[in-house]
Amino acid sequence: MAAYIIRRLLLFVPMALGIVTVTFGLLLLIPGDPAAVLLGQEATPEGIASLRRALGLDDPWYLRLGGYIANLLQGDMGRSIFQNAPVSEIILGRLGATVELAVVALLMSVALGVFLGVVAAIRQGGVIDAAAMLFAQLGISMPVYWLALLLMLAFAVQLGWLPAIGRGEPLVEAFGLALIGNPAPLWESLTHIALPALSLALNSAAVISRLVRTSMLEVLNEDFIRTARAKGIRSRAVVWKHGLRNALLPVLSVIGLRFGALLGGAILTETIFAWPGLGQLTISAISQRDLPLIQGIVLTFAMIYALITLTVDLLYAAVDPRIRLK
Amino acid sequence: MKKSLARRIGLPPVLRNASLLIGAALTLTIVGLAVFAPLVATHDLTQMDMTNRFSGPSAAHLLGTDNFGRDLWSRLVYGARISLSISLIAVTASALIGTVVGLVAGYFGGWVDMVLMRITDIFLGFPPLVLVLAIVAVMGPGLFNVALSLVVVSWTEYARVVRSTTLSLRERNYVQAAQALGASSPRILFREILPNSLGPITVLASLGLGTAIIWESALSFLGFGLPPPAPTWGWSLSYGTRFIRDEPWMSIISGAAIMVTVLGFNLLGDGLRDVLDPRRLTRGKG
Numbered sequence: 260m261a262a263y264i265i266r267r268l269l270l271f272v273p274m275a276l277g278i279v280t281v282t283f284g285l286l287l288l289i290p291g292d293p294a295a296v297l298l299g300q301e302a303t304p305e306g307i308a309s310l311r312r313a314l315g316l317d318d319p320w321y322l323r324l325g326g327y328i329a330n331l332l333q334g335d336m337g338r339s340i341f342q343n344a345p346v347s348e349i350i351l352g353r354l355g356a357t358v359e360l361a362v363v364a365l366l367m368s369v370a371l372g373v374f375l376g377v378v379a380a381i382r383q384g385g386v387i388d389a390a391a392m393l394f395a396q397l398g399i400s401m402p403v404y405w406l407a408l409l410l411m412l413a414f415a416v417q418l419g420w421l422p423a424i425g426r427g428e429p430l431v432e433a434f435g436l437a438l439i440g441n442p443a444p445l446w447e448s449l450t451h452i453a454l455p456a457l458s459l460a461l462n463s464a465a466v467i468s469r470l471v472r473t474s475m476l477e478v479l480n481e482d483f484i485r486t487a488r489a490k491g492i493r494s495r496a497v498v499w500k501h502g503l504r505n506a507l508l509p510v511l512s513v514i515g516l517r518f519g520a521l522l523g524g525a526i527l528t529e530t531i532f533a534w535p536g537l538g539q540l541t542i543s544a545i546s547q548r549d550l551p552l553i554q555g556i557v558l559t560f561a562m563i564y565a566l567i568t569l570t571v572d573l574l575y576a577a578v579d580p581r582i583r584l585k
Numbered sequence: 586m587k588k589s590l591a592r593r594i595g596l597p598p599v600l601r602n603a604s605l606l607i608g609a610a611l612t613l614t615i616v617g618l619a620v621f622a623p624l625v626a627t628h629d630l631t632q633m634d635m636t637n638r639f640s641g642p643s644a645a646h647l648l649g650t651d652n653f654g655r656d657l658w659s660r661l662v663y664g665a666r667i668s669l670s671i672s673l674i675a676v677t678a679s680a681l682i683g684t685v686v687g688l689v690a691g692y693f694g695g696w697v698d699m700v701l702m703r704i705t706d707i708f709l710g711f712p713p714l715v716l717v718l719a720i721v722a723v724m725g726p727g728l729f730n731v732a733l734s735l736v737v738v739s740w741t742e743y744a745r746v747v748r749s750t751t752l753s754l755r756e757r758n759y760v761q762a763a764q765a766l767g768a769s770s771p772r773i774l775f776r777e778i779l780p781n782s783l784g785p786i787t788v789l790a791s792l793g794l795g796t797a798i799i800w801e802s803a804l805s806f807l808g809f810g811l812p813p814p815a816p817t818w819g820w821s822l823s824y825g826t827r828f829i830r831d832e833p834w835m836s837i838i839s840g841a842a843i844m845v846t847v848l849g850f851n852l853l854g855d856g857l858r859d860v861l862d863p864r865r866l867t868r869g870k871g
Contacts, residue, residue, distance in 0.1 A: 277707030288723045396855075400848035402799050404806050405840030408826060412833050523714030527803060531826075541715070542807060545722035553719055560715045568710075 263576050271569055276328075278561045282554050283327050287320070289550075336558070337551035339544075346555035350537065354559070357536030359430050360528070361521045363456040368463035368521075369514060373507070375464070376471025380506075381498060383476060391468060398465025403524045407458035407531045414454060424533035427451040455532040459524050463517040470513055475506040508579055515571030519564040605856025608791075611849030619665035628656035630663055630816055641834060651821065651835050652828060660816040661842045667817050668846065671728060672797035675735035676790050682736065683743025684786060688774045690744070691751025702748070705741045713738040717800055721809045728811060731804055735797050743789055750782045784861035791854035795847040802843050818843050 294310040295302055310316075315323050330337070336346035379391035415423035427433060427448030437445040478484065479502050487497045529538030537556060544552040618625055628646070633655055640650045648657040690701040708716075720734035754760060755778070763773050804810040805819025813820060818839050825836030 273703060274706060274710060277703065278710050281707060281711070285719055285723050288720065290724065396848065396851065397844075400795065400851050401844050402802060402840060402847070404803060405822065405836075405844060408822075408829065408833075408836055408840065412829065412837075416830055416833075519712040523712035526714060526718065527806070530807065541718060545718060545809065548722065550723070553722055557711070557715055557719045561711045564712055565710050 260576065264573060267569065267572055267576075271565070274565055275562070278565060279328055279331060279558065280324065282558045282561065283324050285554060285557065286550060292316075331558075336555040339552045340549045341547045342549075342552070346551050349540070349552065350555055350559050353535065353537045353540045355429060355536075356426060356534060357522070357525050357529070357538060358563075360452065360455055360459065360525055360534060360536060361518065363430070363452055364459035364521050364525075365463070365514070365518055367456055367460035368467055368517065371460065371464040372467025373471050373503070373510070375468035377475055377498065377503060377506075379468065379472045380475035380479065388472075392472070395465040395468045398461050399469075401462065403458060403462055404527045404531060406461060407455070407528055410454050410458050411531065421450050421453055423454075425451055426534055455528045455534050458531075459521055459528045462524065463521060466517065467510060467513065470510050471506060474509050475502060478502050478506045481505075508575075511575055511578070512571055515568045518567050522560050522564060604852045605860065608849055608852030608854070608856050611845060612853050615665055615846050615849060616669065618662050619669050622662045622666055626656075626659035626662050628659045630655065630659055631814065632656070648838050649834055652824065652832075657821070657835065657838060660821065661818065661839065664816045664818045664821065664839075664842065665846070667728075667811060667815060668798050668801055668843075671732050671735070671801045672794050674732045675739060675797045675801075676793045678732070678736045679739035679793065680743050680786055680790050683740035684747050684779070684782070686740070686744040687747025687749075688751050688778060688782075691748040692755055692770065692774055692778065694752075698748070701744070705744050708737065709741050711738070714800065714803065717804065718807070718809065721804060726804075726809050726812060731801060731810055734804075735800055738800075739793055739797065742793070743786060746785050746789060747782050750785055751778055754778045754781055788854055788858045788861060791850055791857055795850035795854070798843060798847050798850070 292307065292311075294307045294316060298306055298310060315326060318326075334347055336350070338344065339346050339349055342349055375391045375394065379388040382388045411423050414421045427450070428436070428444040430445075430448050430452065433445040433448040436442075479498070484497060484501060487501050488494070492501075525534075525536060526538035526541050528534065529536050530542055533539070537559065540552075541556050543549075544556060637646075637650055640646055642649050646656050646658065648661065651657055651660065686701055686705070690698040716738050717734045720737060721730055724730040724733070751774075760773060760777050763777050768777075801810060802817070802819035802822070805817040806823040807819075808823065810817050810819055821839035822836050822843070825833070825839060829836060
């Protein structure tokens, strides 16, 4: 196990370096002189020259990449051009909201996806199965921004049950307040996160339900399930305890991948529901062409994603001995 | 188990057999509408009618009108042209690049494989939409840049799948026979191995078209796709949200166009997978 962990951790280093290099390379994609592009139409030659110096654009690219990495190692992602603040501070201020949204969406999608997948597998070939898989197919084909609008129309505009936009107190803090006897902020936070999280979750729930269904069907045909049934264990216990535990293994690795999709989807959901997270920040950074900020955001997203993939791999190895012994 | 193999895996029978048929029908219809857009469109795209804004579906306007009183049916039909052509360009380029990378990595193995697959992993390491947005942000909107950004995030999938099929095909007798006869590597790769990888590539491409349409529309929705007056679906959907409280129709119908198209490609892809790729079927991939 230790050998596997070390090997997997060592693999993370070139991966992280590659991600940083691609992120850095984004700057090279700018058509023309980045400094001139950044300063826009009123740029003076002196202004451009001084910004080129400030950005280090006159150095060869490998020196700039080296400098970029050296700064990153000290936690320095550069300064935002428009907000005149360190990129890392701006991102840290927004990160919590996005992680909260993505985590809640992930929990929802796993719960819904596993439930639908198992039910479809038990009722294989029947009406419930067909309905669940039709739902999954629609969920996969539905653009998240459209779903978000439909949910907003139904539950916020027409029914008026939930707020259309914004965020309450951070969930963790609201939980704390609820524990000391003030449940109002928690309710407020939950009603605000319901629609954005649900619209973000549905697509992943669809993917997960299909995976759980096929995986479950395979497991239910295995010998140990037949043995369990033969021993007279109740059918429900066989399915949920013996079957699901084994069927979830392949699903675990997909959940990591889904988290990446959720982070990306959060950009769209946050825009629609005015959720004050990284997604909204991304859109404003892009509209202003605030390059250091864009780079910082891309890097943050990619690093979170890479760390989650790493964690999932290690978890997987811990649960399934076949992986670490290979 | 008494149940047949086909019943045990994949979608339930009703849906599975229907998958390919419905998918093909939907896709053909939408591609047909896009190709013959000038014939099926009932109105000029720019023809405004400010006295008739946000009208519902009627005989004069099949799907109603938008905020400028322009005919939504005609705009959606032309919008299909944009979405489909960007997606087709992106998917074709991704499939070409990914296939070559996968063939080379799988066939030559060793350090070539190592390097190519690490590069693939790095690109897989970004949440796709984030990378797409960043590229378009840096390079600016426009047909070519949007397609390029989609290629950057899509080729990896083809590379991984083609590599794994190449790895297994490499060991087959007929490939080894060709090697023994002195066939050159390119000949073996493109004449022996590639034809046998076309099944999975076709399936990926069909599913990929659906994904590309979702991303292209997402870019237009966020305002980074083709700029107006291009009648993109994403723009109509996004612009419609300004009137969402009173006149949600414009957004709803534009989104529906996106979904039906994506659904068509997904159903087609699932159906093709059952037909073309029985090996995956037996492993029961969802």
